Amino acid sequence: xxxxxxxxxxxxxxxxxxxxxxxxxxxxxxxxxxxxxxxxxxxxxxxxxxxxxxxxxxxxxxxxxxxxxxxxxxxxx
Numbered sequence: 019x020x021x022x023x024x025x026x027x028x029x030x031x032x033x034x035x036x037x038x039x040x041x042x043x044x045x046x047x048x049x050x051x052x053x054x055x056x057x058x059x060x061x062x063x064x065x066x067x068x069x070x071x072x073x074x075x076x077x078x079x080x081x082x083x084x085x086x087x088x089x090x091x092x093x094x095x
Contacts, residue, residue, distance in 0.1 A: 021088045028068060029053070032060040044084040065091065 022044045029039050038052040048058070062078045065071070069091050073081070081087050 021091060022084050024068075025065070025084050025087055028064050029057070029061055032057065032064050034061070042084060044088070047082050048084070049082070 026039050026042060029042075030036060034053055034057045042048070042051055042053075049055075053061070059078075062073055062081070065087060066073055071091065073090065077090065081090055
């Protein structure tokens with residue numbers, strides 16, 4: 019499974035609505051696609067746990083798309 023699909027699955031696991039996840043465009047801002055301010059922090063924490071990386075608060079604010087998350091995970095491996 020490619021990383022973007024893994025991230026979408028992780029979003030489902032933290033409670034993002036399936037209809038939102040299904041329509042996500044990896045290059046568009048998550049906030050503009052229905053991922054709300056409660057889902058964001060839960061998703062960041064889940065990414066940290068799943069991929070064994072540490073995402074600072076400052077980094078988390080810069081991670082706005084699924085592609086941003088994929089790039090950060092790649093850099094942290």
